[in-house]
Amino acid sequence: MSLEELQTRLREFADARDWGQFHTPKNLAMALAGEAGELLEIFQWLTPEQSTDVMDEPERAEHVRQELADILAYLVRLADVLDVDLLAALSSKISLNETRYPVDRARGTAAKYDKLD
Amino acid sequence: MSLEELQTRLREFADARDWGQFHTPKNLAMALAGEAGELLEIFQWLTPEQSTDVMDEPERAEHVRQELADILAYLVRLADVLDVDLLAALSSKISLNETRYPVDRARGTAAKYDKLD
Amino acid sequence: MSLEELQTRLREFADARDWGQFHTPKNLAMALAGEAGELLEIFQWLTPEQSTDVMDEPERAEHVRQELADILAYLVRLADVLDVDLLAALSSKISLNETRYPVDRARGTAAKYDKLD
Amino acid sequence: MSLEELQTRLREFADARDWGQFHTPKNLAMALAGEAGELLEIFQWLTPEQSTDVMDEPERAEHVRQELADILAYLVRLADVLDVDLLAALSSKISLNETRYPVDRARGTAAKYDKLD
Missing domain, CATH: 1.10.287.1080 (MazG-like)
Known part of the structure; x- marks a missing residue:
């Protein structure tokens, strides 16, 4: 379903x-x-x-x-x-976060992560 | 997606x-x-x-x-x-609530609704 | 007590x-x-x-x-x-809010109030 | 204060x-x-x-x-x-919990504690 x-x-x-x-x-x-x-x-x-x-x-x-x-x-x-549209909203938010939290700077860092939202 | x-x-x-x-x-x-x-x-x-x-x-x-x-x-x-499985969990919960809140008894009643969960 | x-x-x-x-x-x-x-x-x-x-x-x-x-x-x-010290913390916060929300600008305004915290 | x-x-x-x-x-x-x-x-x-x-x-x-x-x-x-009256309400609640959670049965038990409220 x-x-x-x-x-x-x-x-x-x-x-x-x-x-x-x-x-x-x-x-x-x-x-x-x-x-x-x-x-x-x-x-x-x-x-x-x-x-x-x-x-x-x-x-x-x-x-x-x-x-x-x-x-x-x-x-x-x-x-x-x-x-x-929940699914579209989440998809957009993930794309936004991919820009905000580049892998090389965000790796293993709760400090960055703190600002996820 | x-x-x-x-x-x-x-x-x-x-x-x-x-x-x-x-x-x-x-x-x-x-x-x-x-x-x-x-x-x-x-x-x-x-x-x-x-x-x-x-x-x-x-x-x-x-x-x-x-x-x-x-x-x-x-x-x-x-x-x-x-x-x-979120979707399966929600589907089961809706089925459960259909039993708990029969249409004829629950209609327009927040008192019943209060016990939804 | x-x-x-x-x-x-x-x-x-x-x-x-x-x-x-x-x-x-x-x-x-x-x-x-x-x-x-x-x-x-x-x-x-x-x-x-x-x-x-x-x-x-x-x-x-x-x-x-x-x-x-x-x-x-x-x-x-x-x-x-x-x-x-909960009481001291609240007292300080009220003083801070008295500065942040001057009576003449904040009166009846939920928009300002929105930023209370 | x-x-x-x-x-x-x-x-x-x-x-x-x-x-x-x-x-x-x-x-x-x-x-x-x-x-x-x-x-x-x-x-x-x-x-x-x-x-x-x-x-x-x-x-x-x-x-x-x-x-x-x-x-x-x-x-x-x-x-x-x-x-x-917040202070009176808390005082009553502590008295109630002293009855609900006798020291000898509640000691160190999160399972009991789970039902604190």
Whole structure:
């Protein structure tokens, strides 16, 4: 299933429930950030190494998958109501970052990386 | 360009700069939430109505597109390092929510909607 | 009870449980942001007007109080492990903002306000 | 300067600029979460050990102090408009957690800690 098809499914899901009234860009941005907060809670007390193994335990792996899905759902809904082409936006941003962070200067440097966005 | 192709481009971008060392799941979850915070800042003082018109001003529209791209970038990187299929995860979540929120009971009800996740 | 006394209580609470090992600044920043995400979830589907009345319902009012307490708890812990004087930091920031946002230019202007931080 | 005095100063600061109109609980919750996102960005690429030394560099230390002040400012404003006594709320929450997390069972256990809130 493509991202475009999922966008349509999410729109139909919201429309069928008359939830469009709640889906202002402001509210969707809040919902997205709320889900990002739930994602943080999975990782907050883990060491970096433990965070790498987070999918080893099936129940927690499912929790992670659902949080990633929730974030993507609100991101896609927000792009939909704002009429933003998410894939094109990301493609442009990668091209921009390729110019901003030339390989020879950015290699292994968190200091540069800090300014990624 | 498909989401899968963008995932590959982002991986190659990080690998070429030896940034994999920074891309633990814990760090990527933080970066994603940080970007979600920047998105909030665009909308925080806007009325719901103003938030709907946020793309009318070209410079701000570009800002919004870049923030959405940043969030998607970290979400895709995180899914990549965790080996999660984002599109499949979202498809499953929508199916789950179709069961949880039957149209006849969920229509127009933020109270139900509150428990979406 | 003063903020300083609460800071001491929180430190003793953590020490008694040997939780200092989890309380790195990085982890506490994540926990704080996670709690801020939970706060967002209370308000995300409310209109601005509904958000003003959020304390009218006792159960929800208690929920709000607990979320504000959680955020303050992690903020105070973080300040403690970083040896930051929170009250002095806020006092300095207000003084700085009084210079940045002169009353005659900032009055009623969200545009200026946008740059508050 | 006490937290109560700072709360009054922040209220007068907002009133003098006619910013009360922007300070709905919904908007203040967003602003708080936006600042929490900025705090994350300071720590996101640091190892746990590096995060412990974040105050060693004076410019970054000042950045941290300002972010903590920004978070406290919005937290105090939000408590003010909701008429919540922040210090009393935190004191109650600590008492609640002392019951929830008995020292003998919670010692050194992130698993328990995970359910802190």
